[in-house]
Structures are given as C-alpha cells and as structure tokens.
Amino acid sequence: MTRCRVIFDPIFAGHDHPGHPENSSRLSELSSWIPANIPRLDFDPAFPGDVERVHDPSYLSWLENRCAATATISWLDPDTYITRRSYDTALHAAGAAIAATEQSLKGEHCFAFVRPPGHHAEYNRAMGFCLINNVAVAAKKVLMQVDRVAIVDWDVHHGNGTQHTFYGTDRVLYCSVHQEHMFPYTGNADETGAGSGKGYTLNAPLPAGSDIADYYHVFSEIFVPAIERFSPDVLIVSAGQDILFDDLLGSMEIRPPDFELLTRMLVRAAGVPLALVLEGGYGPSHGAAIRHIFTALTSDGEVHGAGLPSERAQRMVRYLKAEHHLR
Ligand SMILES: [Zn+2]
Numbered sequence: 001m002t003r004c005r006v007i008f009d010p011i012f013a014g015h016d017h018p019g020h021p022e023n024s025s026r027l028s029e030l031s032s033w034i035p036a037n038i039p040r041l042d043f044d045p046a047f048p049g050d051v052e053r054v055h056d057p058s059y060l061s062w063l064e065n066r067c068a069a070t071a072t073i074s075w076l077d078p079d080t081y082i083t084r085r086s087y088d089t090a091l092h093a094a095g096a097a098i099a100a101t102e103q104s105l106k107g108e109h110c111f112a113f114v115r116p117p118g119h120h121a122e123y124n125r126a127m128g129f130c131l132i133n134n135v136a137v138a139a140k141k142v143l144m145q146v147d148r149v150a151i152v153d154w155d156v157h158h159g160n161g162t163q164h165t166f167y168g169t170d171r172v173l174y175c176s177v178h179q180e181h182m183f184p185y186t187g188n189a190d191e192t193g194a195g196s197g198k199g200y201t202l203n204a205p206l207p208a209g210s211d212i213a214d215y216y217h218v219f220s221e222i223f224v225p226a227i228e229r230f231s232p233d234v235l236i237v238s239a240g241q242d243i244l245f246d247d248l249l250g251s252m253e254i255r256p257p258d259f260e261l262l263t264r265m266l267v268r269a270a271g272v273p274l275a276l277v278l279e280g281g282y283g284p285s286h287g288a289a290i291r292h293i294f295t296a297l298t299s300d301g302e303v304h305g306a307g308l309p310s311e312r313a314q315r316m317v318r319y320l321k322a323e324h325h326l327r
Contacts, residue, residue, distance in 0.1 A: 002273050004297045005041040005103055006034055007096045007112040014085035015116050017073055021248050021282045022129040027113055033287035034113075035294050041110055043099035045091040046137055050098065053140040054133050054165055056124035063087055063131060076126045090116055090131040097134035097277045101142045101236055104275040109267075109297045111239070111276040111290075119159030119238050119279050120184055128157065128184055135238050135277050136165040139172055146233035147171060152223060152266055153178070154215075155240020155279040156250035158187030158203065162238065168197040173230045175223045177215060179243075179250060180205035189319055202226055202324060207312050208251035212258040214313035215243075216306035219265050221317045225326045227269040235270035240279030241290070247283035256288035263296035264303050 008031065013024040051060060066074060067087040074082050093114035100110035118135055120128030139149045151166075153159040153176040163186070166172035178187050193201040204218045227235070241259070243252040266274060274297070281289070295301075309317070320326070 001298070001300065002107065002109055004038055004109040004294070006038045007041050007043055007100055007110065007114070008034060009092070009096070011092045012089060012113070012115040015083055015089040017081045017083070020081060022116065024115070026282065026286070027115060030113060030287050030290055033291045035291070035298070038294065041099055041103055043096045045088070046094035046098060050141055051091065051094055051132055051137050054123070054136045055121070059124040063126065079128055080126050080130070082131070086116065086131060093118065094132050094134045094137040097138035098141050100277060101138040101234060101275040104234055104273040105142065105145065107273055109273045111293065111297070113278050115278070117240070117279040118277070119153060119155060119162045120157070121161045122164060127161065130161065133161045133165065135236050136162050138275070138277070139166070139236060142234050143171055148173070148230060148232045150227050150230055150232035150235045150270065151175065151238060152235065153238035153240070153279070154243060154262060155238055156242040156247065156252055157183055157240065157280065159238055160184045160186040163187070163191070163201055166197065167193055167201060168195045170196045170200050173200050173202070173226060173232065175202045175226060177204040177206060177218050179208055179252060189316060189323065192323060199324060202320065204316055204320060206316065209253055210310065210313060211253040212255065212261065213307035213309045215254065215258070215262060217309035217313050217317055219262060222320045222324070222326060224265055224269040226324060232270060233272065235266060235272060235274055237266065237274055237276040238279045239276040239293070241281030241286050242283070244281070244283045244285050244289055246285050247281070249280065249282055256285050256292050259289045260292040260296045260301070261303065261306065263293050264301055267296065268303065
C-alpha cells in the first residue's frame with residue numbers, strides 16, 4: 001500500500017474574502033475530515049523562476065504590485081479578488097503543488113489543500129478565482145526531471161489555463177471532465193491539442209445533472225485507457241469537488257462516496273502515486289468527499305461499475321473514442 005501525505009497550512013487563509021464562495025472557511029471546514037494519521041508535508045513557496053515557466057513575468061510583477069497596493073480587497077475581474085497577502089499566498093499554493101508532485105515521485109500520494117485555486121489562471125491573466133496556475137507550475141517543474149505528466153481535472157469547470165499551457169506539447173496529457181455550457185465556456189470535445197500536442201488534450205463536457213454512472217463511463221472508457229496508453233511518470237489531479245450534488249456553483253450529482261471510486265480508478269490507471277491539488281469545491285458535503293478520497297489513497301479496494309450512463313454521456317464517449325483512437 002502506497003503511503004500518503006497531506007499539505008494543510010494556515011498560510012492559505014491569507015487570501016480571503018468572507019462572503020465570496022472561494023473563502024478561507026473552505027479549508028478550515030475540511031480540517032476535521034482529513035484522517036489524523038496522515039503525516040503533513042512541509043513545503044516552500046514557489047520561486048519566481050518556477051512560476052515564470054507558466055506566466056508572463058510582467059503579469060506576475062503587475063499582480064505583486066496590485067496586491068501590495070491593496071488595503072483590504074481589490075477586484076481583478078467580477079469573480080476574482082485579491083488581498084494584500086494574495087500574491088504571497090498564491091506563491092505558497094504553487095509551491096505546495098510542486099512539493100506534492102515531487103513527493104509523488106518519491107513514492108507517496110500527496111494531497112495539497114491550497115488556495116487560491118489555479119486552473120483558470122492564464123499566461124498573462126488572473127481569472128475565475130485563480131491567480132497562479134498551481135498545477136501547471138508543478139507540471140512544468142517536474143518535466144525537468146521526467147518525460148511525461150498526465151493531468152486529470154475533474155473540477156466542474158474546464159481548466160482553460162492548464163489546457164492552454166500544454167496545448168502544443170505531447171509531454172503532458174490533459175484530461176478534463178466538466179459541466180458543459182458553463183464558465184469558462186471552453187473545453188469542447190473537439191479541442192484536442194495542436195501541433196505535436198494534437199491528441200494530448202481530452203475534453204469530456206457533460207450536461208448538468210450527470211452522476212457517477214456518467215463519470216464512471218468517461219473514466220473507464222476514455223481517461224483510463226488514454227492514461228494507460230500515455231504511461232505517465234507523474235499524475236496530477238486538479239481536484240475540484242464542485243461536482244458534488246450540493247455544490248453552490250456546480251449542478252452535477254456526484255455523492256461523496258463516488259470520489260473513492262474515481263480516485264481508485266486513477267491510482268490503478270497511473271501505476272504511480274498521485275499528486276492531488278485542490279481546485280474548487282464549495283458545498284456542505286465537501287469534507288465527506290475528501291474523507292472518501294483519502295480512503296482510496298490509503299486502502300485497497302475494488303473498482304466496480306456504477307450503473308447505466310445517460311444517452312448523452314454515451315454519445316460523448318463514442319465521439320471521444322473515435323476522435324482519440326481509443327480501443
Ligand atoms: Zn470549479
């Protein structure tokens with residue numbers, strides 16, 4: 001059984017706006033759901049050189065200055081706030097994602113509970129609660145040590161920033177399942193990569209109301225065979241639990257125990273320890289979902305089927321199978 005670590009740190013409360021869905025109580029409410037016997041992992045903030053592999057240096061200095069000039073709250077767009085401490089907090093989030101990824105290379109699963117989230121952050125722009133793209137920074141850094149990184153993004157929103165970072169490379173397999181016709185309105189199934197990256201971006205948009213039968217169908221028929229074919233050295237999960245049935249932002253029908261199944265499927269497919277990095281997740285049952293993810297990371301268990309997928313999910317899977325030449 002693979003050992004497991006967790007990154008959980010009060011530094012991430014430094015970026016906070018009570019009343020906004022992405023606020024510091026998201027993490028404080030999770031703390032009691034993380035099994036007490038999981039050892040913590042120490043981490044350092046990301047270096048400027050680490051984040052500059054993903055972001056425009058002039059964007060980063062602009063962001064740092066905007067935060068320094070902020071007394072209480074500033075808004076970068078109607079969704080995305082900063083505080084005086086947000087830049088430093090975001091560097092810690094990216095550093096935690098790096099540490100979790102490097103820990104997975106050392107043979108242990110690691111879940112990094114970071115804020116602010118990252119997968120919407122673009123090369124030169126904050127977006128959708130995200131300032132620095134934590135997972136992209138971690139993937140770029142670990143690519144200096146290994147050949148191939150797979151990223152699975154199960155957040156209810158499409159990870160536009162992550163997709164764009166790796167759209168032209170065959171060294172990163174980006175797999176996203178997300179709610180269709182929803183912010184950020186990218187991630188159509190025909191977005192599959194460009195140049196040598198053609199075929200290394202897999203998008204599975206699903207209709208609102210999709211449940212574990214639909215997600216299991218996408219995972220078992222598309223993501224698992226694609227990951228097995230790619231044979232990654234590292235697998236990073238953009239772990240957004242806003243696919244839960246009671247989420248404030250999403251409209252999916254995933255239940256907390258379903259995360260055990262999804263996590264087990266990725267553990268098996270990857271054949272390497274997982275690095276999980278928190279993205280979204282805003283509902284009352286988020287903590288219970290986290291508990292089930294740790295159950296999958298710390299015990300052996302069966303992967304069983306999950307019922308009949310919807311006609312829409314079946315159609316999407318048929319399309320993706322043909323598009324990506326999967327068995
Ligand atoms: Zn999300």
